[in-house]
Amino acid sequence: MSTLPYYISWAKQKGADTFNIKSVDGVKVITDDGLELFDMTSISYQAHFGQNHPTIIKHMKAQLDSIPMSSPKGIYPGKNEATYELLQYMGKLEGKIFYTTGGAETVENALKIARDITKKKVILARKNSYHGATQGALVATGDWRHDSHQLPEDWVVRIPEPNDPDALKKTREIIEKVGGNNIAAIIIETITGGNGVYYGDQAWWDGLSALCKEFKMLLIMDEVVCGFGRTGKPFGYMHYNVHPDIICLAKGITGGMVPFGALWTSAAIAEHYEENILSCGLTNYAHPLGMAAMKGVLEIVKDQKFLENLTTVEKVFLDELEKIKTLKNVKAVRVKGMLAAVDLTSSVEGKKFFKKGLYLVSQTNRIILAPPLIINANELKTAMKAVFEVLQDAN
Ligand SMILES: Cc1ncc(COP(=O)(O)O)c(C=O)c1O
Known part of the structure; x- marks a missing residue:
């Protein structure tokens, strides 16, 4: 039996994927071992405004x-x-x-x-x-x-x-x-x-x-x-x-x-x-x-500042996705606002993103990106560069 006294959702309990959270800070999750992860899927598409707005x-x-x-x-x-x-x-x-x-x-x-x-x-x-x-x-x-x-x-x-x-x-x-x-x-x-x-x-x-x-x-x-x-x-x-x-x-x-x-x-x-x-x-x-x-x-x-930031980061997101599109293992990118899917020629394990400071949803032959809407342009560029590098290394 797994050691946890509660169930992990949508998973076989033995060996289910989990991670230990120490704290949260805006668009980042900080793990027990000090990793600072950019939350690139707003956890489960709900943390639009970061994790402690x-x-x-x-x-x-x-x-x-x-x-x-x-x-x-x-x-x-x-x-x-x-x-x-x-x-x-x-x-x-x-x-x-x-x-x-x-x-x-x-x-x-x-x-x-x-x-x-x-x-x-x-x-x-x-x-x-x-x-x-x-x-x-x-x-x-x-x-x-x-x-x-x-x-x-x-x-x-x-x-x-x-x-x-x-x-x-x-x-x-x-x-x-x-x-x-x-x-x-x-x-x-x-x-x-x-x-x-x-x-x-x-x-x-x-x-x-x-x-x-x-x-x-x-x-x-x-x-x-x-x-x-x-x-x-x-x-x-x-x-x-x-x-x-x-x-x-x-x-x-x-x-x-x-x-x-x-x-x-x-x-x-x-x-x-x-x-x-x-x-x-x-x-x-x-x-x-x-x-x-x-x-x-x-x-x-x-709030006007929120709306202005959203317009800016939407553009950054598109620009960065254009770069990702050029990678050999990227088959297609679909995007609407701050929600994107990147179809891949083969799957890339979630832990590879994790190691690069990213929390995101990695599926079979696909990743989904849905950053918090309050992320700023520099944070988004840094996070998207890390996504690019993980995908490039997986080529
Ligand atoms: C499109 C859609 N509808 C409904 C739900 C169910 O929401 P909840 O998990 O809050 O019950 C989800 C959850 O991921 C969803 O993505």
């Missing part, structure tokens, strides 16, 4: 000193204020927010609401996707994490990836086969995160939106990874002219400082629940510490 901490501390916990039905000024600020930042004042404690729960509630509203059961989803580790979210998930959690009744049907030239035609055929009157919604990561930074173009979104309208299916956008500035705009959907019915948020919503999530639902959905019971709820619904951290995040993302 003073604005988030300030709001959370103030909350602890006033209302540290509350009933799910409790109303206090901070809850209303922060929610209006979120709606404003999303440009979606017409809808309503349901709060959760993380991404999977957000997706879970999105699926429940879509099926409840439409009185239909089937959900369409991509194969190349991850939507969370609760049962419903895992059924919707298409990657390997889905495999041992499929339910006997099949209520998710896969649609083609947006890079398939016949994606829309094939999607229509699938809808016609399943029957539009059976399909509640399509769930899509606006821009995939851990599964390789793949995304559709405007024509794909237009086609998908038209199918949703024609067959009365809801469009659920999973923005858990790409929300709160990750892709260079406040939200991924802002890159496209698209009108989702439900938007799933988590991770960056509190910069990872406290487990939290939210889903936005359209005015039509909100209207439905005026006279129908919303059969969704959580003990820690709209937890004051989550609300406070979100308020801190919303203060950061509207």
Whole structure:
């Protein structure tokens, strides 16, 4: 048996990959043996604002000193204020927010609401996707994490990836086969995160939106990874002219400082629940510490200095990725804002990056880069130079 008294996620416990953290400092993690690692994936795509941002901490501390916990039905000024600020930042004042404690729960509630509203059961989803580790979210998930959690009744049907030239035609055929009157919604990561930074173009979104309208299916956008500035705009959907019915948020919503999530639902959905019971709820619904951290995040993302830095580092990121593209073992680079995938001819072990002072996600034949959005230009250049060197040495 491994010596730890708790499980390590998504791993065989014996010999599972771990590392000892001594402290955190902005965009760096400091290990027990004194290694200072640039966090190049914002831990798990949630530490958008580094690991101890003073604005988030300030709001959370103030909350602890006033209302540290509350009933799910409790109303206090901070809850209303922060929610209006979120709606404003999303440009979606017409809808309503349901709060959760993380991404999977957000997706879970999105699926429940879509099926409840439409009185239909089937959900369409991509194969190349991850939507969370609760049962419903895992059924919707298409990657390997889905495999041992499929339910006997099949209520998710896969649609083609947006890079398939016949994606829309094939999607229509699938809808016609399943029957539009059976399909509640399509769930899509606006821009995939851990599964390789793949995304559709405007024509794909237009086609998908038209199918949703024609067959009365809801469009659920999973923005858990790409929300709160990750892709260079406040939200991924802002890159496209698209009108989702439900938007799933988590991770960056509190910069990872406290487990939290939210889903936005359209005015039509909100209207439905005026006279129908919303059969969704959580003990820690709209937890004051989550609300406070979100308020801190919303203060950061509207700050001019943050926005100017984001514009600068986005450009540095692109320039450095151009250099990485020239390496012999690099097959392709896909990037949107501060989220990039580098496809490689062969895998490069995570520990090689570690030794060079980098913490990042190394997958089979691919690395994913998602630096904190508050990283400065010099730090990013240093970290990206180290990425370049590791890949060059692996050539
Ligand atoms: C796109 C997407 N949706 C949902 C989730 C689930 O979020 P959580 O791990 O907070 O439950 C993740 C987590 O990585 C994700 O990447």
